[in-house]
Amino acid sequence: MPTEILTIPCREDNYAFAIHDGNRTAVVDAPEAAPIVAALNDRGWGLDEVWITHHHFDHVDGLPGLRDAFPGLTVTGCGADADRLPPLDRAVNDGDSFTFGTDEVQVWDVSGHTINHVAFIMPAQKAAFTADSLMALGCGRVFEGTMEQMWGSLQKFLDLPNDTTVYSGHEYTMTNGRFALTIEPENTVLRERVLRIEAARAENRPTVPSNLGDEKATNPFLRAHLDAVKQALSMEQSDDAAVFAEIRSRKDDF
Template sequence: MTMEIVTVPCRTDNYAFLLHEGGRTALVDAPEAAPVLDALSERGWSLDEVWITHHHPDHVEGLPDLRKAHPGLSVTGGREDAHRLPRLDREVGDGDAFQFEGHEVRVIDVSGHTIGHIAFHVPDADAAFTADSLMALGCGRVFEGTPEMMWQSLSKLAALPDQTVIYSGHEYTLNNGRFALTVEPGNDALKKRVAAVEAARAEGRFTVPSTLAEEKATNPFLRASLQEVKEAISMPHADDAAAFAEIRSRKDAF
């Protein structure tokens, strides 16, 4: 089996993702309906499932129109978030798994940006859909959780295999990269990546997805446990979560 994954740009800077296998199609997040319906139509696909990562409007607002266009679709979302999500057909939580056309889909709680935010990991496709938790060269703002909670969530994602492709929810990579250089200006891998991101955006190309290996080499939020990063932010003796909190605070003010 070879799952096809299609990146669908939505709204101003959101991404949704179509997963297609064996004649069935799933969508991760529903920022708006029209671009998703167009992508489906171009490929002659129908929509069978929608997997929601968290409750923010820019991840769910397209769902009513998608239900109208594909009335049989099934919607999966987080059990802890169900009270503020659109109607769910399947509620899932941390450690749960379900099947999509022969692929196991594992659910990971990645609370921090919101409480109840989940990610979907498809191991045999080397894919993780992380929305606003781990992002390309960044991570989401900590709106509802705590820095400690977000650090724990990022640590779970960092433990996935390095070849895992990270499908995150927004085109924020250029700004994230420019901030990352303020933390690690001497990181050669980061400098090369930011230059590549600048070139991609100048040409109108996506910078999402990325690999976990890339993120571990260049993303300051994943690198907060490293001694050289702690020294770079003048916190050589800080614990990992405190170092992460300092980096997140700096990014919030960037």
């Protein structure tokens, strides 16, 4: 059976993702237990694994409830951040990989939003679980790392194929899109995407996951290295990290 990936809205604007390979189920992040349990029960799925991207409460608070509902599940997270995470059954770090069913799952360090934030990449599924690193038309605030570190983390995603699906952690896309238009108001692909996003949200449809090709074409945080973006900011002589920092600082005040 083909692998199915289910988007599960949680809290006010969080997402968890359930990955089901026809036999086993993994969930990426646990913002709260009840909607995850309900979604899995609706499909008759159990829960075997939870993969945690970072320590923030809105990504881990549901873990105790999931452990209660599904005894014996395996929790995976960054070993380097184990002192800030719930108890881990499997500790992984940057460059590690593990298997889920027949799929390889790669672990990438994408620090910036937090130190030791990880992303989980499933190349065969063309899926990237990015949480609060790369987001739909945005990126997470730089709370713990540096701007240079966050820019370096985001650049890693540029090497993935355009048809990769990006599973990020929050429904921030409409605000992100409105901000992106302040950076590249003449980007016609961006303008068209924002219209689609506004229509989706008017119908209360999720805008996550997103397509990586769309992110490369419209997400200003992935585009700080491009001449057109530097020109728009009058930063033609600045290095890429400085341009990213300017964009992130503007978004913080948006």
